[in-house]
Amino acid sequence: MDIVICEDDFVQLESIKKIIENYAAIEDNGMKIVLATTNPADVAAFLENAKADCYFFDIDLKHEMTGIALGSKLREKDPVASLVYVTTHAEMSFLTFIYKLAALDFIIKDNPDGLKEKILSTLKEAHRRYVKMGEQDTIQKLQIKTMGHTRNIDLQSIYFFEASPDSHKIILHLENEYIEFYGRLKNYESLHPDFYRCHKSFIVNKAKVQNIDSKNRTVFLENGEICFASARLIKGLLK
């Protein structure tokens, strides 16, 4: 996993670099820093013809290009790499950047004691995502657009699709999340052999079904949620 760091304060740059290098040496899992600089222009030049997997940026870089601008530039080239902000002003607009730039995390450097710990936990998360991305060829994804941004969802993390009471919309039920988007159930029936239209308003992932109460036509899922099946279609689930 290739890492890029951009931090205007030389001392802090060195300290972050050291934390990461030490960790990489202990874990020996192929993490390496390919660029560590105080100048965002170096990163911009790097992005022109190269690519890393994880980026640590400060927001205020004492340069005409802020960490935010650098982040947008990165996102134009590479929408999936992990992006982490190391900053003193996180509380100003923490959520905004997570949503706008799909930032992985914010590390607040006001608190030097927690810095190392936080960098390491973020690094682990970035590495986990990196490894997962390598397996991506075998993982099928569903791409949906919700509230102005695009999301890729593992088909196997889907519990069921529910037609929203307000037609034209579908509510996607995951382990512990509801996502709503525009669409028609009909178009998602044959996405995967495990997906089964068990009711006018539900498509269930058969792999997540725990139990079926055929008397009340209720389907119990692994996360404790329930959905319903119609009298005619429940047979397909019982097989």
Add this chain to the structure above:
Amino acid sequence: MVLTAFENFLSFVIQYITLLFFCIYILDLNWTRKHYVITICFIFLPTYLLFSFIGAPSILFYLTVLSIMVFRQTSTISHIFHIFMTLIFLVISDNLSYLLSYRILNETGNDHFIYFCYCMLFVLFAAAIAYLYKQVMKYIIGRWVINGYISTILVFLSVVTVIVMYIDIVAIDHDNFYQSVQNNLMMFMMYLAFLTVILFVVLYAAFNRYKVKQREQEMKNFEAYVASLEQINQDMRRFKHDYVNILSSLRTFIDDKNYDGLHTYFYQHILEANHQEQLNQQAMMTLNNLKINSLKGLLTTKILQAQSHHVPFYIEMVEEVEDISIDPIVLNRMVGILLDNAIEAARETEDGEVRVAFIHLDGAILLVVCNTFNEKSNIKVHEVYQEGFSTKGENRGLGLANLLQMKNESPNVSLNTKISPPYFIQEIGFERSR
């Protein structure tokens, strides 16, 4: 018309079943087989027996028991109103279908054929009225808010109507049956027209009252906003005055080279004292980017509310928020529910916090409300949305149900919910009208 005993019995069955399905349809009841068995044993049979003693008014027993059953299941007073309205509509379709089949088919002279047509027409009318009634109710509930005391008035009106109607029915002159059915229908239609007018007046008045109250609340919120700006102004002035004093006290520590003392003084007295205050000032300042006044007032109130519970409240509004394409009253109610829940949940944890962000994303405005919650509860998203859910016991979990209802009625609003410890995250997206 002379009917056989079997046809008489069939009439009861048809009427009872139609009444039941009418109610189930308009109330969207989710009935299991158990409910039907109970209905047959404890409503159909006793009503039928009662009929041989007291005649038509036995249906009142039916309605009463059904109302109790439904009320126990759903705890919604207005459902009783709908049940009584159902009977009124069924009596109308009964009279209508009787008149029609009798008038058109009397020449055929075949009583059984007339009876058959009457039954068909009755069910048809009932189905048509049920459909229309449901549509009208959907429209009204979607636009007007019907609260507790109006429901009570409505129930009262409908019960009185049914009683009046039955006095009317009992008074039927059996020697001149056809004529009295006609009079009956006429009189009843008039009564119904009168009732409709009263209903609309009551609902309209209630709706206006609600609007005025909403306005008042908005004004209050806005006043709170202005007052808090003044407070900030005052604080600034005080701070200007104070900081000279603070600097000189720092100087004494420096002159004495008492760095430990300086450290303690700085972190404990200066930083701590200002942190909470600064935070809320920051939040207030962010509101400058919000150009929707009613919402500004609401957010101010919530910031102050969070402050009084010592819950840090962060608001992000990097870009200006000018218009959100939804009725401002609905918007305020939705945001109010989200923030109330967030503050409530954050209070229950030690380092509780609430983060709110308004974000422009490709043609949509996204409102993210993010709060810490009691992780020990190990709560799941679908549990949160069960009606009546609340971590604070019964009767407090209606907020989210209302939120869902409002969302369902606004086509360009979507709601995502996610639990990813330590945060409970709700995203509500307002798309530009599609």
